Structures are given as C-alpha cells and as structure tokens.
Amino acid sequence: MKILLSYSFSSLASKISTWLSNVISNEMLLIITKMLILGISLLAFLVVLCFFLGYMERKVAAFMEIRIGPNRVGPKGSLQIVADTVKLLFKEGLTPDASDKFLFNLAPFIVVITSMLVVAPIAYAKDFQLWDISIGVLYVSSISSMGVIGILMAGWSSSNKYSLIGAMRSGAQIVSYELSIGLSLISIVILSGSMSLSEIVQSQANGWWIFKGHIPVIISFVIFIVASTAEINRAPFDLTEAEQELTGGFHTEYSGMKFAMFLLSEYINLFVVSAIAATIFLGGWMPFHIGSLNGFNHLMDYIPSSIWFFAKTFLIIFIIMWFRWTFPRLRIDQLLNLEWKYLLPISMVNILLVTIMTIMGWHF
Amino acid sequence: MLLEQNHITKEGEFVINMGPQHPATHGVLHLKVWLDGETIKKVEPHLGYIHRSIEKMCERLSYRQFIFTTSRMDYLSAHINNQACALVVEKALQLEVPPRAKAIRIIMAELTRLASHQLWWACMGLDLGAVTPFFYAFREREAINEIWEETCGARLTQNYIVPGGVMMDTHPNFRKRVKDVMKQIKDKAHEYEELLTGNVIFQERLKGVGYLSREDAISYGCTGPTARASGINSDIRKLFPYDGYEQIKFDEVLNSGGDCWARYLVRIEEMKQSVSIIEQLIDIIPEGDFQVKTKNVIKLPKGDFYQRVETARGELGVYIVSDGAASPYRCKFRSPNLSNLSAIPKIAEGAKIGDLVAIMATVDLVIPDIDR
Numbered sequence: 001m002k003i004l005l006s007y008s009f010s011s012l013a014s015k016i017s018t019w020l021s022n023v024i025s026n027e028m029l030l031i032i033t034k035m036l037i038l039g040i041s042l043l044a045f046l047v048v049l050c051f052f053l054g055y056m057e058r059k060v061a062a063f064m065e066i067r068i069g070p071n072r073v074g075p076k077g078s079l080q081i082v083a084d085t086v087k088l089l090f091k092e093g094l095t096p097d098a099s100d101k102f103l104f105n106l107a108p109f110i111v112v113i114t115s116m117l118v119v120a121p122i123a124y125a126k127d128f129q130l131w132d133i134s135i136g137v138l139y140v141s142s143i144s145s146m147g148v149i150g151i152l153m154a155g156w157s158s159s160n161k162y163s164l165i166g167a168m169r170s171g172a173q174i175v176s177y178e179l180s181i182g183l184s185l186i187s188i189v190i191l192s193g194s195m196s197l198s199e200i201v202q203s204q205a206n207g208w209w210i211f212k213g214h215i216p217v218i219i220s221f222v223i224f225i226v227a228s229t230a231e232i233n234r235a236p237f238d239l240t241e242a243e244q245e246l247t248g249g250f251h252t253e254y255s256g257m258k259f260a261m262f263l264l265s266e267y268i269n270l271f272v273v274s275a276i277a278a279t280i281f282l283g284g285w286m287p288f289h290i291g292s293l294n295g296f297n298h299l300m301d302y303i304p305s306s307i308w309f310f311a312k313t314f315l316i317i318f319i320i321m322w323f324r325w326t327f328p329r330l331r332i333d334q335l336l337n338l339e340w341k342y343l344l345p346i347s348m349v350n351i352l353l354v355t356i357m358t359i360m361g362w363h364f
Numbered sequence: 365m366l367l368e369q370n371h372i373t374k375e376g377e378f379v380i381n382m383g384p385q386h387p388a389t390h391g392v393l394h395l396k397v398w399l400d401g402e403t404i405k406k407v408e409p410h411l412g413y414i415h416r417s418i419e420k421m422c423e424r425l426s427y428r429q430f431i432f433t434t435s436r437m438d439y440l441s442a443h444i445n446n447q448a449c450a451l452v453v454e455k456a457l458q459l460e461v462p463p464r465a466k467a468i469r470i471i472m473a474e475l476t477r478l479a480s481h482q483l484w485w486a487c488m489g490l491d492l493g494a495v496t497p498f499f500y501a502f503r504e505r506e507a508i509n510e511i512w513e514e515t516c517g518a519r520l521t522q523n524y525i526v527p528g529g530v531m532m533d534t535h536p537n538f539r540k541r542v543k544d545v546m547k548q549i550k551d552k553a554h555e556y557e558e559l560l561t562g563n564v565i566f567q568e569r570l571k572g573v574g575y576l577s578r579e580d581a582i583s584y585g586c587t588g589p590t591a592r593a594s595g596i597n598s599d600i601r602k603l604f605p606y607d608g609y610e611q612i613k614f615d616e617v618l619n620s621g622g623d624c625w626a627r628y629l630v631r632i633e634e635m636k637q638s639v640s641i642i643e644q645l646i647d648i649i650p651e652g653d654f655q656v657k658t659k660n661v662i663k664l665p666k667g668d669f670y671q672r673v674e675t676a677r678g679e680l681g682v683y684i685v686s687d688g689a690a691s692p693y694r695c696k697f698r699s700p701n702l703s704n705l706s707a708i709p710k711i712a713e714g715a716k717i718g719d720l721v722a723i724m725a726t727v728d729l730v731i732p733d734i735d736r
Contacts, residue, residue, distance in 0.1 A: 065500075161380045
C-alpha cells in the first residue's frame, strides 16, 4: 500500500537518471543513451497503447452492437490485436505500378511521425512530462495539422481516383476543423494565461476549467470534442475513408504494415486529442476537488495522478468511440457547413465571451 | 474522340467505376459515374455480371421445377417469387388452392417482406456509415429465418410454395414462433427509431436527396416502395389481389415526398403493415389440406398466362407461353429491380457521391434480380 501511494513516474525517472550518470561518464554518450531509452520506451508505450485502444474499440463496438466481440485469442480476446498485427506484418506491402513510389512509401511514415510528435508535451502525471515546452498548445495544434500532408501524399501518389477524392476531402476537412480546435484551445489559454500545458494543469488546482469557466468553457469543450473527432477522421466525420463511398479513401491501395501505420496513427491521434482535451478542460492529472470538503479532497489526493490522467483520457476516448458506433456519416457539404456556418461563428463569439469573462474576473 | 465518348466536357471532370466490386453496390452492380469533383454529372449502370439465364433455364424445366430457380432471382423475396410462379401455373390449370394453403402463403410472404425490409434497413445504416443498426435488424431477421428453417428446412431460398398449395404443413411451433417474433418486432421498434429514424445526421442525409417525381416514376416503370414514395398507387396486393389478400385489412402506404426520406418512411411503415397482416391471419389459419392434388407431370394448356405479385421491391410479373408441353415454351419475368434501377441515372444527376450511395440504398436493389 505504501509503495502504491509513493508511486510516481518522476521518482522512477530520476532514479534511472542518477544510475545512468554514475555508470556513463562521457556527457555526450549519457545524453544519447537517455534519449534512446526515452524514445524506445515512448514507442513501446504508444504501441501498447494502440493495442489496448484497438481492443477497447472492438469491445465498445461489440457492446453497442449487442454482440460479444473478440473472445478467442488470449484471455477474453485481449491478444486479438496482436494476432491481427502479426497477420499484417506477414502480408505483402504492395506498391502499385502506376503510383509515385517514393511518395507512396513515404506517406505512412509522415502520418505516424507527426502523430507521435504531438505526444511529447503531454503531462502524464504529476511532475512527469517529456518536454515541458512553453508554447505547448501552439506546438500541439501546429504539429497535429501536419498529418494532413501525409494523407494528401498518400491519396495523390496512389494514382487511384478513390484515394484522390478521399485525400481532397481530408484536406478540406482537416484545414477547416483546425480553426475551431485552435479557437477552443485559445479560450483556455486566455483563461489560464499560459500556453504551457503544465501551467494550464497547475491553473486548475482549485477546480477544472470545465467547472470554473461557466458555460463558455463547456461550449468550447463540446466544440473541441466535435472538431477533434473530425480532425482525426473518425466517424461520423470519416469521409476520407468512407468505406461505402470510396472503398477505403486515401488508404485504398495500402496493404500490410503500411496500412497498419495509418491505423497506428489513427489510434495515436485518438489518444492525443483525448489527452489534450483532458489536460486543457478536465484538469489533466489534477484530482477532483470539491470546494472546502477537506476529507473528500484528501481522499481524492490518494489516487495517483497518472490514474486521474488516464481515467479522464479514456472517458473522452469512450465518448469519441460512442460517436463512431452510433452516428451515420455526414456528407461533404454538410461537413463543411457544420464547420463554417455553425462551429466557427459560435467559437468566435465564445472567445469574446471568454475574454470578457477573464477581464471582469467572473470565473472562479 | 475518347473524351467525347466519355462525355467529359471540361477539365477536372473524371470517370469512376463504382462496382462491380464496391461496398455500396450490394453485389455486382457496376455504375459508371462521371464526376466533377464530388458532383455527379452522369450515371450509367452496366449490367450482366451475374446473368445466369434463368429464363432460358425455365424452358427446360418442368412446371414443378421452374419455380425453384426463381428463388435465386430476388433472393430476399424468395417466397414471393415462388408464389408468383405457383400462381401462374394455378391460373392456367384453374386450380382452387385450399384456404389453409392461402393463409400460410400470405403469412410466409409477409414474413419475407419483413425480413427483406429489415435487411434493407440494416444495409441502409451501413451505407450511410452507421454500422450498429445492422446488428439490431439482423437480430429480428434471424428470428424470422428460424421460423423458415423449422417449417421449410431452408433459411434463404425456401422453395416452399408449389403449384396447388405449399410443399408441407407448418411446423407445430409455427404459430407460437410467429407470434413471438411479431411481439419482438413491436417491442423493439423504438430501437429502430432511436438509432436511425430519429437521428439528425441521418435525416439530413436523406431529406431532399434523390427526388423522383411522380411522372418520372411512372415513365421509368418504378414499382413497389420506390413508386409509392412518389405517390403512386402501385400495390399489387390492393390493385390485383391474389391468394386472398382481398379479405385482409391493410393500408397501402403512400408518401408524396419522392425523396430518399419518403422512400425510407414508406418501407418503415410497410413493416408495420406486414406485422398487422400476419397478426390478423395467424390465429385464424383455417384447418384442412395444405395442398390440392395435382398430376405428377403438370402440363399447361396452350396459351399465354401472366400473373403479377407484389414482392418486397415492387411488381414481379411472370409471363409464360405454353405449347401444351411439360415445360414452358417461353418464360419471361418482369422484375421490379430493373425498372427501379433505370430511374437511378435520372435522380442521381447533380447529387454528391454520398448521395448516390443513399439513393442506391433507398431504392433497395437486389442485383441477381436485375440480371436474372
């Protein structure tokens, strides 16, 4: 019990760091070793996370669709995703003859790399953050919009008309929904007065922004969830893939591990937007506190901060999965109408409200 | 020259082939689509990928056998196809079918309509990107399939209806099972409403899309729910009653909307009507023979005979020319899907790619019926 309470990522990390500096004397070598360890553990974390998300998605889908879901490979079907990955590994990664081979093979990597880069500034637990960059919010929104380049590249280089239509849809969609995401993030930047994710989390020590910020923050939270669902191309905004219309959209021609890369990046993106939403609106790793109920607050403090963070993240992931398995897909003009006629004007007015609220000090 | 042939008039237009292998065409329908960006300029259906020459085969088969090839036409209305063929033989022989057989036939036909519409509803959601409704519709469809499995021995191509009645009597559990299924369908109707009918995105996708005017529907020869959604009285069960439909109380579902949403509502309402028809009959199935005795080798008198029935998709007509032999001299089916398909190029013009999928879903095509 005592070990569990004193458990924290930061103490573990500092222990490893001291041990390494004792063993390796060369400064340069030390930094490289640390970077390598960090990179490999991050990669391993992301892959395991994606396995889990894939399993979770199947089970959530099964739950919504009155069926059981995977239940053969491993306990309760938990190794199904591993089996699927192995299958994809052994499949031939076809490159179509007519395709632009360089871009075709490059595209999946760009998509995966951009989604992995966004993971860097997320605060997973108290004092545990890979890169506490001072412009965290700006970094996240700018890097995440780079993923569209990979998708456009994939669609164009496949030399398949379905892929091209999918890629063009994706371009229109991601570029427009980017605006709403940015504006809803800015509302919290205005409130907390900082762009650094760690400081935004700190500013929620006395209450999460979704509770402190009245209705405007709730509006920007909803807009963020809707727009980020569109940003990561998940149903009901999965027009880029749109199986029934475009037979697979931009990744129609991909197979084997190249296809798996797109899948991987989709799940990483899903995790990233949920983590950002949890950090910005739901207090990140901050425990849930109610005013002056000290007994309750202490009890909440006993729950490790990482558990708080992942619980909030997975709640939002569940909501986004819930969308996917209950809603039909929008049409392309409806999709753009939703953004340009509803979400964008609302978020602009909302930003005005948030600014007035901040200046007058009306928030808690 | 090539550009002219393909009707590409300006830069930026291109042609895509939807099908023969495409997730939204439900089979091997091939639509050649001229696009300007996302907007459809022209659609051209190409047929013949699943032609099995059923009509020609019928000329070699006896009147007992030829019924069963028709199960493979519109496989979702197998019972009703069989019924049409049995009816045309009975008409030629002037056979009076026992009342029990008539009642069983109607119940089976309405169960078919229910199952077919449920499959349509399932695929409707799937085509518009909602996967979940599929499983809800298949739950009820499975229950209907089990009834068929018990009574007919088959689940899809039942081959249960023969000239002069039905092949065998119903299973002892039949009445209870059918009642259970009807109760289940009525109890679960609200789930259908919540999942698709009430969904705003779903309504937005269908309303005002794929408008088929009354005049167009008539001139393209559309029948069934597709025509009734354009406000045309085309229910053969009402217009030319057969097998005792004239004694049953039910409404012909009409809607003057003409768009995909109207076609959706018509089919949903038709399911309720089918349930009501089955409920009227299930408790008063007359006792007696289930089949009238016919000769081993049926020979029709000389002449031509025509019978139409209302399948789940529209009017199926069976036309037989007999020269007095044991098999038809010429056999022709007027299939509902071919006429309904012919309206698609007209109504899909100017729509988006997503709309084309919605139009195909609401017209509810079964491809093997188009090609035969």
